[in-house]
Amino acid sequence: LTQDEIDEIEKIKKSKYETWAWNFGSSPKYDLYNEEKFTGGTIELNLKVEKGVIKDIKIFGDFFGVKDIKEIEDLIKSAEHNKEEIENIIKDINIDEYFARITMEEFISLF
Template identity: 30%
Template sequence: VDITISVEQNRIADCRIYGDFFGQGDIKDVEEALQGTKMTREDLMHQLKQLDIVYYFGNVTVESLVEMILS
């Protein structure tokens, strides 16, 4: 998974996610859901827990996705 993020005023302005996933959903749903989210562990966790991450990414946890975003 490769994540490219543009941040403005500590919020995600734009997000692109690339990679070979084993999920079924349109990854653009996740990218759009992240837009406007504060770049804090708590806010990212809250936003991503609203989505069915397994549906979009296969065997990826919310926690590991947040780590990728923050790294």
């Protein structure tokens, strides 16, 4: 292959095959259940996902927090189901107000 051909392949790869829509946009419906025990308590995460988008989310557990967990659920609902997207959405909140003694990294690991 010539360098021009290699460059064109790289361009197509980035513009089409590395996109979220190509890799996840036509994915089937699925439910995800994940449960993990952390220092601050156990979190149970339930997701309903359609075409790669979180349609419903429920968070349960024996963790402690001073704010209503529904606020987190409302932020995440309608997001693309990937860790980077979730982290970007909730990066500016004080996670400790919702999950005492559970880090942002620990919470994100559930997704």
